[in-house]
Amino acid sequence: MAGSSTLARQQVDAQNNQRKKEKMVVKTMKRLIKNKLALFGLIIIFVQIILALFAPWFAAYDPIKQDLTNAELGIGAEGHWLGTDNYGRDVWSRLVFGARISLLVGIGSVGLGLIGGITLGLISGYFKKLDGIIMRFVDLLFAFPGILLAMLIIAMLGTSLVNVVIAISIWSIPTCARIVRGSVLSIKKQEYIMAMKSLGAGNLRILVKHILPNCTAPIIVFATMRMATAILSTAALSFLGLGAQPPTAEWGAMIAAGQDYMFTSPHLTIVPGIAIMLVVFAFNVVGDGLRDALDPNMDLDY
Amino acid sequence: MSLHTKPILEVDQVKKYFPIKSGFLKRTVANVQAVENVSVDVMEGETLGIVGESGCGKSTFGRTILGLESLTDGSIKFRGEEIGGLSDRQLKKYKKEMQMIFQDPYASLNPRRRIGDALEEAFIIHTNLRKTERKQRVKELLVEVGLKEEHAERYPHEFSGGQRQRIGIARAVSLNPSLIVCDEAVSALDVSVQAQIIQLLKELQQSHQLTYLFISHDLGVVKHISDRVLVMYLGATAELAPAGQLFSNPLHPYTQALLSAIPRPVVGRKKERIRLKGELPNASNYPSGCPFHTRCPLAHERCRQEKPVWREVEKGHFVACHEV
Numbered sequence: 001m002a003g004s005s006t007l008a009r010q011q012v013d014a015q016n017n018q019r020k021k022e023k024m025v026v027k028t029m030k031r032l033i034k035n036k037l038a039l040f041g042l043i044i045i046f047v048q049i050i051l052a053l054f055a056p057w058f059a060a061y062d063p064i065k066q067d068l069t070n071a072e073l074g075i076g077a078e079g080h081w082l083g084t085d086n087y088g089r090d091v092w093s094r095l096v097f098g099a100r101i102s103l104l105v106g107i108g109s110v111g112l113g114l115i116g117g118i119t120l121g122l123i124s125g126y127f128k129k130l131d132g133i134i135m136r137f138v139d140l141l142f143a144f145p146g147i148l149l150a151m152l153i154i155a156m157l158g159t160s161l162v163n164v165v166i167a168i169s170i171w172s173i174p175t176c177a178r179i180v181r182g183s184v185l186s187i188k189k190q191e192y193i194m195a196m197k198s199l200g201a202g203n204l205r206i207l208v209k210h211i212l213p214n215c216t217a218p219i220i221v222f223a224t225m226r227m228a229t230a231i232l233s234t235a236a237l238s239f240l241g242l243g244a245q246p247p248t249a250e251w252g253a254m255i256a257a258g259q260d261y262m263f264t265s266p267h268l269t270i271v272p273g274i275a276i277m278l279v280v281f282a283f284n285v286v287g288d289g290l291r292d293a294l295d296p297n298m299d300l301d302y
Numbered sequence: 303m304s305l306h307t308k309p310i311l312e313v314d315q316v317k318k319y320f321p322i323k324s325g326f327l328k329r330t331v332a333n334v335q336a337v338e339n340v341s342v343d344v345m346e347g348e349t350l351g352i353v354g355e356s357g358c359g360k361s362t363f364g365r366t367i368l369g370l371e372s373l374t375d376g377s378i379k380f381r382g383e384e385i386g387g388l389s390d391r392q393l394k395k396y397k398k399e400m401q402m403i404f405q406d407p408y409a410s411l412n413p414r415r416r417i418g419d420a421l422e423e424a425f426i427i428h429t430n431l432r433k434t435e436r437k438q439r440v441k442e443l444l445v446e447v448g449l450k451e452e453h454a455e456r457y458p459h460e461f462s463g464g465q466r467q468r469i470g471i472a473r474a475v476s477l478n479p480s481l482i483v484c485d486e487a488v489s490a491l492d493v494s495v496q497a498q499i500i501q502l503l504k505e506l507q508q509s510h511q512l513t514y515l516f517i518s519h520d521l522g523v524v525k526h527i528s529d530r531v532l533v534m535y536l537g538a539t540a541e542l543a544p545a546g547q548l549f550s551n552p553l554h555p556y557t558q559a560l561l562s563a564i565p566r567p568v569v570g571r572k573k574e575r576i577r578l579k580g581e582l583p584n585a586s587n588y589p590s591g592c593p594f595h596t597r598c599p600l601a602h603e604r605c606r607q608e609k610p611v612w613r614e615v616e617k618g619h620f621v622a623c624h625e626v
Contacts, residue, residue, distance in 0.1 A: 191409035195473065198368055199424050200397035202390075209423075213414045 031293035038289025044282035052100040059093035063249040072265045083267050085258065091271055094249035098272065101250050105165055106230040110223050112169030117176020122207050125184025141174040150233060154242045164243040168230050179222050183215030217294040221287055228283035235276050251276050310481055310513050311344040316376035318366045322586055334586045336362040338537040341612060349514040351528030353521060357582060359537035360517045364483040368400050369393045398428050401474040405486035407466035411458040417469055418454030424476040447472040447502060464495035475506055483515045488523060500527055521564050525549055533557045536585060536593040539612060543619040553615065553626045555598050600625050
């Protein structure tokens with residue numbers, strides 16, 4: 001009897017927890033969806049994710065298989081609704097597999113950048129003694145123009161997509177570190193941090209369990225916006241021949257390959273160009289929308 | 303007062319300065335003398351009220367005792383053991399014994415943590431209890447401070463100010479401390495809730511044999527709850543006496559001015575209000591001699607030059623003034 005009642009209580013507790021956690025996320029999502037532009041962006045991102053996940057299923061052809069008899073077919077050609085490139089490869093299939101690469105590189109570089117940036121930001125915001133040193137290092141990274149820094153790193157490490165991820169992530173670190181540091185500086189003055197100190201909590205516990213959860217909002221916004229930059233930079237680096245190497249289907253590389261045929265087959269540059277534009281636009285508007293949706297001042301009962 | 307004879311905390315000549323740094327090399331150009339030579343013994347089981355106007359260093363004093371601010375100079379002994387200037391790690395075992403209740407019940411709880419998790423944290427840090435035992439202790443605590451067990455699953459924003467302060471109190475007593483610093487613990491609450499919280503504090507003092515350092519600017523509350531009262535002015539101690547004695551026979555001119563500012567609801571009994579001239583001096587430009595001489599109605603040449611000695615004028619009644 002006692003056992004069943006505690007079990008029942010545990011279930012109720014679990015439901016309550018579920019409800020609370022859901023509430024925050026659902027509330028943010030609801031506010032985000034009210035923003036029409038952000039909704040549009042979300043749909044594009046969703047489509048990209050689906051295409052990337054099920055690329056082999058969406059693509060009718062092998063993206064790197066050449067078929068010279070069907071080279072440079074225009075849009076709407078039979079069997080190739082987006083045409084083919086100069087080697088006769090299906091543009092739609094390449095686009096779908098390119099979605100996979102740009103998403104992976106975006107997530108990878110933003111993820112790595114976040115790890116570095118959050119760590120540096122937390123440390124420099126919390127430990128006053130290390131603040132000066134870390135921030136000067138961050139200033140140093142800021143002094144390089146982003147794409148130049150990326151090129152420098154690729155020049156050192158060699159051209160490959162993995163190195164592009166590393167290069168772009170390093171370039172994301174300084175901005176992220178500054179954003180996190182700013183949040184930490186304001187949060188660490190809160191009385192509940194003082195309360196944890198008076199309880200005898202260690203610095204690591206305070207940083208990870210109390211400060212970090214309270215600066216997730218700016219981090220989420222930063223990560224979303226950064227996805228757009230990362231995808232654009234990947235395309236730019238591949239366009240310059242520093243990222244994906246032929247015959248990999250990558251949007252920037254596709255534009256680079258297509259530019260020689262701009263007058264005979266303009267779709268080879270325009271189609272991947274539109275893909276890049278849409279995705280970058282989508283991440284930017286979703287980031288903007290998230291910033292508004294996560295703004296505590298717009299939340300009346302928090 | 304025979305009960306309170308053993309000192310739990312001996313504070314001797316404590317100073318806390320905040321350096322003002324400026325320039326590229328961050329050289330110290332001046333010091334804000336937040337706490338200036340405070341010496342006081344806190345007895346086991348008593349409630350020591352600390353009063354003074356805003357910015358007189360009473361909160362800083364409380365935090366310095368708990369090691370939340372580093373000590374500039376002086377000595378703090380807890381049960382005879384020196385704790386001033388210890389590192390955080392060395393202080394950890396004393397943190398179990400000394401806790402704090404904060405002023406703002408809205409700011410002192412992490413908005414993203416459930417009450418149960420917030421209270422459980424103290425046990426995670428200081429004990430080896432298993433998870434179920436910790437949860438059990440949290441529930442007992444909540445009931446002890448007049449909340450319900452199921453409140454553990456809620457977030458801070460679902461509570462009223464008074465309830466939040468109860469949570470703050472639960473957190474402070476969770477480790478069975480012997481000394482609690484109440485830093486303006488009831489100032490942010492409205493009057494009816496204040497009374498409940500004070501009642502709760504008194505009950506807990508009985509059941510846990512607590513010693514309180516009750517920091518407040520509200521003289522009425524301090525009079526009600528304190529055994530002894532310490533008056534601070536500009537970081538220094540002005541007067542210390544048993545509560546009744548201080549309120550009936552204040553000796554220091556600052557205490558007199560402070561007490562005359564209490565509104566009196568009695569019709570027809572007008573007492574002359576002592577009005578202090580001028581502003582509180584800047585603590586970074588500390589006055590010479592007696593810190594109060596710039597505003598004291600009785601000040602004369604000696605006060606400007608010489609620091610008054612902290613001396614016992616009657617049994618248990620200390621004052622720092624040349625005129626007394």
